[in-house]
Amino acid sequence: MAHSRTARRRWTAAIGLTGVAALALSACAQSERGGDSGSGKVGGTLTFGAAGAPRLFDPFYATDGETFRVSRQMYEGLVGFKAGTAEVEPALATKYEPTPDGKTWTFTLKENVKFHDGTPFNAEAVCFNFNRWYNQKGSSQSDAVSQYWLDNFGGFADTPDKPSLFKSCTAKDPKTAVIELTSATSQFPSVLGFTSFSISSPEALKKYDADNVVAAGDSFTFPAYATEHPTGTGPFKFSKFDKANNVVELVRNEDYHGTKAKLDKVVFRIIPDETARKQALKAGDIDGYDLPNAADWAGLKSDGFDVKVRPAFNVLYLGINQKNNPKLQDLRVRQALMHAINRDQLVKSQLPEGATVATQFMPPLVNGYDKGLTATKFDTEKAKSLLAEAGASDLTLKFYWPTEVTRPYMPSPKDLYGAIASDLEKAGIKLDTVSKPWNGGYLTDVDQGIPDVFLLGWTGDNGTAHNWVGTFFGRTDNRFNTGASPWGKDLADKLGAANAEPDETKRTALYQELNKKIVEEYLPAVPISHSPPALVFRKEIQGVTPSPLTDERFGNASKG
Numbered sequence: 001m002a003h004s005r006t007a008r009r010r011w012t013a014a015i016g017l018t019g020v021a022a023l024a025l026s027a028c029a030q031s032e033r034g035g036d037s038g039s040g041k042v043g044g045t046l047t048f049g050a051a052g053a054p055r056l057f058d059p060f061y062a063t064d065g066e067t068f069r070v071s072r073q074m075y076e077g078l079v080g081f082k083a084g085t086a087e088v089e090p091a092l093a094t095k096y097e098p099t100p101d102g103k104t105w106t107f108t109l110k111e112n113v114k115f116h117d118g119t120p121f122n123a124e125a126v127c128f129n130f131n132r133w134y135n136q137k138g139s140s141q142s143d144a145v146s147q148y149w150l151d152n153f154g155g156f157a158d159t160p161d162k163p164s165l166f167k168s169c170t171a172k173d174p175k176t177a178v179i180e181l182t183s184a185t186s187q188f189p190s191v192l193g194f195t196s197f198s199i200s201s202p203e204a205l206k207k208y209d210a211d212n213v214v215a216a217g218d219s220f221t222f223p224a225y226a227t228e229h230p231t232g233t234g235p236f237k238f239s240k241f242d243k244a245n246n247v248v249e250l251v252r253n254e255d256y257h258g259t260k261a262k263l264d265k266v267v268f269r270i271i272p273d274e275t276a277r278k279q280a281l282k283a284g285d286i287d288g289y290d291l292p293n294a295a296d297w298a299g300l301k302s303d304g305f306d307v308k309v310r311p312a313f314n315v316l317y318l319g320i321n322q323k324n325n326p327k328l329q330d331l332r333v334r335q336a337l338m339h340a341i342n343r344d345q346l347v348k349s350q351l352p353e354g355a356t357v358a359t360q361f362m363p364p365l366v367n368g369y370d371k372g373l374t375a376t377k378f379d380t381e382k383a384k385s386l387l388a389e390a391g392a393s394d395l396t397l398k399f400y401w402p403t404e405v406t407r408p409y410m411p412s413p414k415d416l417y418g419a420i421a422s423d424l425e426k427a428g429i430k431l432d433t434v435s436k437p438w439n440g441g442y443l444t445d446v447d448q449g450i451p452d453v454f455l456l457g458w459t460g461d462n463g464t465a466h467n468w469v470g471t472f473f474g475r476t477d478n479r480f481n482t483g484a485s486p487w488g489k490d491l492a493d494k495l496g497a498a499n500a501e502p503d504e505t506k507r508t509a510l511y512q513e514l515n516k517k518i519v520e521e522y523l524p525a526v527p528i529s530h531s532p533p534a535l536v537f538r539k540e541i542q543g544v545t546p547s548p549l550t551d552e553r554f555g556n557a558s559k560g
Contacts, residue, residue: 040542040558045265048554049277049289051406053270054248055439057238058210058226059198060133061140063147064443065407065459065550068195069290070268073250073554074116075198075232078107078126078177079189083545083553086313086463088190092121092199092233093177102184102502103167109175113257115201116237123171128202130169130179132211139215143477144447148196151471152187183500186507187470190462195551204231219444235261235555246270262543262558272404274412281305281536287559288537288544291406294352300536309534313365313548315358315468316409316457318420318526323449323481325397332390334523337453338376340383340427343528346419350412351531358527360515361458361469367504368465368511373519383427396430400451405438408533408550409457417455420528446479459550465511466499473524474499480524487522 052066059071080091090096093107113121133149135157143150155162167180181188191197200210208225225231230238235258236250248268252261269286271277277289278296282303292300297307318337322328343357359373387393401417402410410416414435421431434451436442446454456479461467466474474495476483482491491514498510518524535546543556 040262041560042262042558043264044559045267046263046288046541046554046557046559047267047269047286049271049280049286050248050268051270051274051277051290052272052404052438053243053246054241054268056222056226057228057230057241058200058222059195059230060149060200061145061213061222061226062196063144064439066405066439069550069552070248070250071198071230071232072195072234072551073236073266074230074234074238075195075200076234077192077194077198078109079193081190081193081462081547081549081551083556084547086460086548088193088462091193092126096189098188102188103181105179105181105189106172107177107179107189109177110257111175113233114255115204115233116231116253117201117204118255119201119203121199121233122174123177124174125202126177126199127169127171128205129197129199130166132205133197134164134166136211138213139220140211140213142215142220142447143479144444145213145220147447148194150475152191152194154475184502186464186466186499186501187462190464194461198232200225201231204229218448218450219441233257235553236266239265259555261555263554266554266557274406281538284538287541288535290535290550291408291411291533292536293411294534297352297534304539306537306539306541307534308536308544308546309354309532310408310546310550311365311548312354312356312530312532313363314409314457314459314533315361315363315530316416316455316528317358317361318528319446319451319454319456319479320523320525321449321452321454321479321481322484322524325452327390327392327395328397328452329484330390330392331521331523332386333392333395334526335376336383336386336390336392336427337424337429338523338526339379339386340429341420341423341526341528342378343375344378346416347529350415350419351529352411352534353532355529355531358529360519361472361525361527362465362515363460363530366460366463366465366468367508368469368498368515370512370515373516376519380423380427387428393428394430395428396432397424397452398432398434398450399424400434400436400442400445400454402438402442402455403435404440405442407457408459409529409531410455411531411533413455420455449479449481461549465508466495469511469514469518470495470499473518482522482524485522485524491518491522 054067054070078093082089095108098105153166154164170178208229209223210225212223214221235256237253239249239251250266280286347355357375476488482488501507540560542558
């Protein structure tokens with residue numbers, strides 16, 4: 001790493017942990033071919049086939065992979081992740097140092113950095129962003145809008161009933177920002193590498209009314225900053241979003257503070273159908289795309305394309321919302337759902353080679369994973385028996401699955417839905433099925449608690465256990481509505497205590513214990529699988545390193 005965090009501060013998010021170190025090595029091994037050194041000629045356009053449209057271009061309000069993919073080319077945070085790993089490294093900050101109690105962090109900032117609008121990046125800009133995030137109002141506080149803040153920092157300035165991890169930010173001088181927290185956390189400083197916490201131009205935020213988010217029924221409308229004027233410090237700048245032709249265009253930032261991008265442009269061409277993306281690649285219409293169907297990997301390789309396989313740093317789950325159907329508040333009903341799903345068969349028939357059945361809500365590479373947990377046995381008759389015991393033999397569920405999307409943990413939502421739905425119906429469960437576009441109502445409805453069960457998953461943002469189970473269940477007003485059960489608050493409190501535990505060994509043991517409880521005593525959702533996702537590019541595309549975090553950046557990419 002470019003920056004060293006001393007061993008005495010074991011509670012920091014130094015990702016040089018055994019599991020994530022293996023993850024880093026795995027990712028590097030996967031990227032050895034394809035010339036990922038970043039060498040290559042200057043100029044040209046990389047056209048990437050995107051599975052869906054970005055929801056917006058303000059990373060703070062982003063919640064999905066397609067939005068993050070575009071944003072991370074334009075924005076940077078105080079820290080980032082070393083290419084191909086989950087290892088934290090400096091970005092807009094050159095170094096960072098905590099106090100012994102882990103509550104105050106001093107960031108020394110990179111100098112001579114400008115935002116895309118020509119205004120200076122400095123400590124005042126850093127604090128402006130933190131204070132903007134902390135002072136969100138009204139509709140902006142919705143989980144569907146500020147999810148990453150809520151999941152990682154908690155409440156806002158005007159929500160004393162929901163305390164925040166963030167306390168204050170002080171610009172000590174132009175190159176020194178001091179951030180105070182209300183408690184120590186295993187997430188710091190790696191959380192600041194999340195795309196959501198990238199630093200935006202304060203002048204652009206003010207000029208384009210960035211916080212003016214308006215609720216419109218079950219959805220939201222976003223201001224001009226988020227739709228037309230995103231302004232970061234990254235190697236590419238926003239050019240246009242041509243909605244008529246489903247194209248997002250970025251151009252090289254000629255005033256970039258680091259090594260300038262080799263490419264003139266990066267174009268994201270939105271092609272929802274995976275087969276159509278493959279055809280576009282073969283026709284030369286695009287230079288690469290994410291998440292090729294595993295059945296196509298061998299054929300793509302034999303046709304001369306560069307298939308880059310990432311480690312399986314994700315989880316697919318069947319979400320269970322306890323909000324609308326009281327029967328789902330009964331543990332036996334939730335256990336019936338898990339017994340009903342033939343996860344072994346699903347992994348073998350629907351997912352890539354290397355996929356495994358999930359026994360818990362994090363992959364084995366994360367510290368805190370409980371190796372002693374075994375997968376619940378598939379047993380249709382057991383599922384029926386549990387439903388009968390709970391008086392739920394007539395159970396009907398509103399089952400949501402997404403269209404116009406492919407995710408690392410969910411390569412074919414339609415096929416995965418079909419397999420799971422068939423299993424549930426064999427257990428006597430009736431389904432009211434709803435499918436909606438990923439960024440056209442699906443995520444919003446899930447966040448609003450409309451479905452009873454839904455397909456969703458997670459790719460880790462970093463290597464901490466909190467980023468997994470803390471994100472899912474660390475609040476009671478989550479996608480699973482765990483607050484409806486008496487254990488919901490207790491679980492959230494215990495996850496918070498584990499996150500704040502300064503001793504790494506003790507913290508790991510706490511998470512292992514909680515993983516066991518989550519699956520055996522609470523079961524707020526059904527963990528299904530971990531799946532190794534891939535990217536594919538034309539051979540002439542150089543300098544793209546596959547990331548276990550799906551944190552691929554195109555600043556070092558070249559064409560030809």
